[in-house]
Amino acid sequence: MKPATALEAINIHKRFGEVIALNGVSLKVRKGSVHALLGENGAGKSTLVKCLTGYYTPDQGQFIVADRELVSRSPREALRAGIGMVYQHFTLVPSMTVAENLLLARSAIPFAIGWRNFRREMEERLAKMPFRVPLDARVASLSAGQKQKVEILKQLLMRRTLLVLDEPSSVLTPQEADDVLGALRNEASAGNLSVVLITHKFREVRQFADHVTVLRHGAVVGDGATPTLPNERLAELMVGTSMGASVSKPRSASKTGSVRLKIETLTVRGANGAISVDDASLTVSPGEILGIAGVSGNGQRELIEVLAGQRHPESGAIAVDGAALSSTRAFMSQHRIA
Amino acid sequence: MSDIGVFGTVMISLVGGAIRVSTPYLFVSLGECITETSGRINLGQEGILILGAMVGYAISFKTGNPWAGVVCAGLAGSMLGALHALACSLPRVNDIAIGIAVILFGTGMAFLVGKPFIQPAAPMLPALDLGWWSNSEAIRSALRINALFFVGVALTFALRWGFSSLRWGVVLRTVGDSADAAKALGFSVLYVRFVATVVGAFFSGVGGAFLSLYYPGSWTESLSSGQGLMAVALVIFARWDPLRCLWTSLLFGAAGALGPALQTMGFGQVYYLVSAAPYALTLGILIASSSRERRAAGAPRELRAV
Numbered sequence: 320m321k322p323a324t325a326l327e328a329i330n331i332h333k334r335f336g337e338v339i340a341l342n343g344v345s346l347k348v349r350k351g352s353v354h355a356l357l358g359e360n361g362a363g364k365s366t367l368v369k370c371l372t373g374y375y376t377p378d379q380g381q382f383i384v385a386d387r388e389l390v391s392r393s394p395r396e397a398l399r400a401g402i403g404m405v406y407q408h409f410t411l412v413p414s415m416t417v418a419e420n421l422l423l424a425r426s427a428i429p430f431a432i433g434w435r436n437f438r439r440e441m442e443e444r445l446a447k448m449p450f451r452v453p454l455d456a457r458v459a460s461l462s463a464g465q466k467q468k469v470e471i472l473k474q475l476l477m478r479r480t481l482l483v484l485d486e487p488s489s490v491l492t493p494q495e496a497d498d499v500l501g502a503l504r505n506e507a508s509a510g511n512l513s514v515v516l517i518t519h520k521f522r523e524v525r526q527f528a529d530h531v532t533v534l535r536h537g538a539v540v541g542d543g544a545t546p547t548l549p550n551e552r553l554a555e556l557m558v559g560t561s562m563g564a565s566v567s568k569p570r571s572a573s574k575t576g577s578v579r580l581k582i583e584t585l586t587v588r589g590a591n592g593a594i595s596v597d598d599a600s601l602t603v604s605p606g607e608i609l610g611i612a613g614v615s616g617n618g619q620r621e622l623i624e625v626l627a628g629q630r631h632p633e634s635g636a637i638a639v640d641g642a643a644l645s646s647t648r649a650f651m652s653q654h655r656i657a
Numbered sequence: 658m659s660d661i662g663v664f665g666t667v668m669i670s671l672v673g674g675a676i677r678v679s680t681p682y683l684f685v686s687l688g689e690c691i692t693e694t695s696g697r698i699n700l701g702q703e704g705i706l707i708l709g710a711m712v713g714y715a716i717s718f719k720t721g722n723p724w725a726g727v728v729c730a731g732l733a734g735s736m737l738g739a740l741h742a743l744a745c746s747l748p749r750v751n752d753i754a755i756g757i758a759v760i761l762f763g764t765g766m767a768f769l770v771g772k773p774f775i776q777p778a779a780p781m782l783p784a785l786d787l788g789w790w791s792n793s794e795a796i797r798s799a800l801r802i803n804a805l806f807f808v809g810v811a812l813t814f815a816l817r818w819g820f821s822s823l824r825w826g827v828v829l830r831t832v833g834d835s836a837d838a839a840k841a842l843g844f845s846v847l848y849v850r851f852v853a854t855v856v857g858a859f860f861s862g863v864g865g866a867f868l869s870l871y872y873p874g875s876w877t878e879s880l881s882s883g884q885g886l887m888a889v890a891l892v893i894f895a896r897w898d899p900l901r902c903l904w905t906s907l908l909f910g911a912a913g914a915l916g917p918a919l920q921t922m923g924f925g926q927v928y929y930l931v932s933a934a935p936y937a938l939t940l941g942i943l944i945a946s947s948s949r950e951r952r953a954a955g956a957p958r959e960l961r962a963v
Binding site: 394406408411412413419422423429430431 | 821822828830837838839841843958
């Protein structure tokens with residue numbers, strides 16, 4: 320028996336003026352599978368998905384969803400066909416609670432909302448979901464990973480059968496991404512769901528995808544079950560040539576024992592009043608380049624604002640060459656800070 | 658009168674005055690609360706208030722029915738609100754600049770059309786006599802409360818409930834908080850903001866009718882003296898919560914009633930100084946609620962000006 324197809328794209332063409340974004344793309348997503356869509360920026364991944372979800376109208380070609388042709392003229396029609404899109408940038412309403420956001424996702428919001436009944440229904444259905452979120456928390460107070468979970472729950476609660484995830488790991492830590500993708504992987508294996516995963520991370524393809532389609536310059540350049548396509552081959556398909564592994568020398572740490580910048584037990588509140596830098600300490604020596612890593616929204620901005628004198632810390636000390644930091648012009652020119 | 662003393666008399670006339678003076682603040686601030694919750698500022702409320710006062714007075718004079726005046730004042734306000742909303746719907750148009758234009762336009766229209774109505778006396782809105790049980794004239798006059806005030810209080814609770822538990826309330830907050838999310842959910846941001854601005858302007862127009870049809874109770878060109886703008890500031894202090902709009906309106910009303918209350922007690926010499934109380938309060942509130950480091954809590958995120 321031939322495995323059922325959740326989505327089929329046939330010869331999709333889309334151009335924007337002179338630029339050909341999609342040049343005859345065809346692919347098949349098997350039901351109950353995780354299908355990775357791999358490609359560099361500008362390869363046409365997002366355009367393909369936007370055609371599918373009704374934001375763009377393809378110039379030529381058709382989509383077949385659950386054995387029926389999808390004439391996607393608007394996002395609403397795509398939603399009705401059971402296609403749920405989880406965006407790279409969240410489409411949650413930040414100052415509302417999780418419950419309110421889940422309500423908004425309903426296709427029909429009743430004129431008067433019976434909160435008690437709605438909540439009971441949500442709790443019952445959430446109990447069957449692969450992960451939990453606090454219903455009464457405001458979305459603005461959630462971490463990026465939790466927000467992504469709410470986005471996905473929103474789609475699952477609406478009984479979407481085909482989920483499109485647009486680079487979920489760009490806003491998630493690796494652990495969060497594993498958590499979320501693992502849960503969806505299980506849902507798909509159970510046959511409840513088919514997933515199209517837009518990504519450019521090989522690790523995620525290896526770990527979670529059954530099938531990969533590689534796009535380059537708007538065309539399909541590679542397609543196959545994940546095990547048949549090793550990473551080197553995927554990289555080659557993505558960029559068009561084989562890449563020599565680039566080697567960079569690790570920088571040697573500066574040997575001087577002196578300290579140029581010293582931050583001790585710094586705690587800073589962000590614009591929403593929540594603690595965004597919690598008890599952070601670090602030192603920078605002369606000649607050293609310090610990298611601050613983290614998914615955006617984890618306190619980098621607030622830390623820099625404090626260093627630039629735009630924000631006052633709750634507690635902690637910052638010293639430059641042993642003198643307490645002050646953002647006056649005199650201090651800055653004396654210590655030669657830019 | 659003697660049994661409650663001078664202080665008691667001042668307090669009672671202050672409470673009565675607060676309720677009287679607060680009513681236009683209440684209507685404008687509730688209207689502005691709706692508009693700002695949708696993510697748009699309408700500074701034009703001042704012009705809408707003045708036009709509403711003029712239209713309310715003129716219609717009451719022509720028809721003999723003050724309530725017809727109130728409704729027409731609201732409709733005139735809506736039309737001005739629609740003008741603001743349409744102009745703001747155009748790309749790269751600034752809410753604040755259009756708002757100032759609406760103030761000037763509304764005021765100018767009211768002065769132009771309202772000239773013939775400065776002299777005649779129009780029928781006034783009725784008041785409910787809640788002080789019938791007392792034989793003190795001070796208490797009786799303080800508790801003679803205008804019917805519109807109760808409409809405003811009912812509206813406060815209706816809005817508070819509607820924002821959280823009715824479809825339009827949730828949609829309104831969505832649009833005001835994240836236009837991107839609203840679009841992704843399939844709501845029309847411009848349409849929701851248009852309706853919010855028009856409805857908000859209706860309430861401001863009604864607030865204007867109160868000025869000309871109850872207190873001070875005549876149509877003059879200096880009727881509003883900036884109350885529409887103060888009500889816009891009040892909404893920021895009230896954190897976009899209708900119930901807090903009510904309390905803050907009463908506070909502004911008390912500040913506005915302080916001068917007349919002292920004057921009736923014979924402290925006439927400080928009248929002009931105390932008359933500045935609402936303006937000083939506005940200034941104080943704006944300074945106290947501004948922060949370089951913290952975004953106003955509860956502010957609709959699409960309101961970039963706050």
